[in-house]
Amino acid sequence: MSRTEDDTWDLATSVGTTATMVAAARAIATRDGAIDDPFAEPLVRAVGVDFLTRWASGDLSGSDVDAGEGGWGLAQMPAAMAARTRYFDEFFADAAAAGIRQAVILASGLDARAYRLQWPADMTVYEIDQPAVIEFKSTTLAGLGAEPTAERRAVAVDLRDDWPAALEAAGFDASQPSAWIAEGLYGYLPPEAQDRLLDAVTTLSSPGSRLGSEAVPNTAAFDSEEMRERMQQSTAKWREHGFDLDFSDLTFVGERNDVAEYLAARGWSSVATPMDELLQTHGFDAIPKADDDDDAPTMSGVTYITSTRN
Template sequence: MRTPERTAPRPDGVSRTAVLTAQARAEEQRRADRLFEDPLAGPLAAAAGGFEAPSDAARQAAAHFVVRTRYFDDRLRAACAAGLRQVVLLAAGLDARAFRLDLPAGTRLFELDLPELVAFKEDVLARHGARARCERTAVPVDLRGNWAGALTAAGFDPAEPTAWLVEGLMTFLPQPDNDRLLGGLSELSAPGSGLALEHVNSAYRRLPQMRRAQERLARHGASWRSAVDDPAAWLAGHGWTATEVTHQAEVAARVGRPVPEIYDPARVGDARIWLVAAERP
């Protein structure tokens, strides 16, 4: 009698947000005019069991995840074009950039996330025979703990300029935790390092249109816990110079996608999801 194949547990809690993002990327992969290639998003989302039937707000959020993915892809490509060959994805989730982007030779990419999510992802990737296009290291760690020590133990070189991607994380952490995270990241960043991150401002966090979506996330232990109203000033306090502070509506227009109502400044006023790039002088 054949023994059933053992698999790592499916993502739960805040890790369920990674499934929602993977589903959005999988849907984008099916479009003829897709903004990026991600053939692994579908298998990863399917193995995770998917998400409940999306509400209208969730569908608009999926549109944001797609535009956000393209933004971070472009920032990573720009960093590599500038000569950076060390990349760190904090809260990598079910991200597949190491497998789908044609990164330059010599690129070393580190993915950090919770141990149970890393185990699940590695299991699915192995079963699908996925092969990274660069040197890839998965680092299982809780970002509220000594993640810097785990990263350096995995081979990260603090003396080498680094491209940092912080996508889909900061809203779910209290702001003091974000300060500690950015502080630790800054200590590991050699001059010439680059950073791309996402956050929201206070007005966006309070939007009535987002209340139902936030309640839905809270049921999965993924409540929104923070906001930042001046990303450039916040980054400057940690030794970074913002080179771009933009938002979802601007990036959507840049890549030729319609702006969902919950991100349209004409409808939401000053509410913003920030997409920010910065450099370490």
């Protein structure tokens, strides 16, 4: 089913499923020793999407259910998610070391950083996601006996609505510097909603604030029907195994502003790291190109950007 302007979901439906999927990849990366997210596997199990539980627990191998070697596949995801987890973990550690005491995790999904990172004692971590997602994670982690390692404030609101008001109502202080992350979010926002989100973050960010982004490529140059078919092909085998996730129904393609350029015009300076460089830095293999088309967008088209408000 395609997206609508005010659609909602939980962790087993629509966009929410992608949060469970990346958490499953973190569960595998944790078992491999690449990262340490002890909450990933129990959270995925609790959501109860059978295919993802089997993948997270090692009963199902990504390479057995991927359609081909390259493009979008489960096989590459644990390494990619491990590298991205380390990137944003380091981002928050650097921000805390620089004296920032407000963290905001936009589209927090099953991100357990508020429970697993070593934060300064006076740190407040805000998490924003849709109500059903926030409620599920809070309840499940409480049930597991997990305690936040910072003052955690969950803000249940859609990022297409007036989330700045909800964040400030939860105690966020725009006069103090803050550290934000948008990890695995932009592709699920229409391009103009990405701009609005960056505008709102800019308004709420005092000088010295930082924003860590996972930026998705501008796909305007690609044939959207062909991209749709390509994505459907790469996930076709997952459907045979009972997992019906169609990224082309969930993401928005088309002309999208470059995050670093957009922010530069609004008083931020940025350092960008392409996915392949990040993988290499952390000792992981590059993501193979799609089998039949070297130019087709893949996970390796993603860029990690750290921006600082001047």
